[in-house]
Amino acid sequence: MTFETAESMTIKIWDRSAVNHTLETLVHDFSRRANAQKSDVAVTLSGPNTFTLSLNTSGAAL
Numbered sequence: 017m018t019f020e021t022a023e024s025m026t027i028k029i030w031d032r033s034a035v036n037h038t039l040e041t042l043v044h045d046f047s048r049r050a051n052a053q054k055s056d057v058a059v060t061l062s063g064p065n066t067f068t069l070s071l072n073t074s075g076a077a078l
Contacts, residue, residue, distance in 0.1 A: 023050075024070040026062060042069055 020026075025046055029035050039059055046069050047054045055072075062068040 024068055026066060026068045028063075028066045030065060032065075039067060039069075 025042065027038075027042065029038050031038075043054050043057045043059065047057050050057075050071055052071060058070050058072040060068050060070075
């Protein structure tokens with residue numbers, strides 16, 4: 017499952033062993049598309065095995 021807008025992306029990762037690698041790849045791709053630094057991308061746990069990536073508009077890195 018993937019839900020995507022220009023400012024956020026929500027993805028469900030079923031394989032727990034792939035979470036870190038998958039999130040690193042997604043942050044890299046998302047920041048490139050948004051023309052932003054990787055540190056400007058916030059990753060939150062939004063449900064069971066579900067993560068949301070969004071642009072950190074406050075300017076502070078998470």
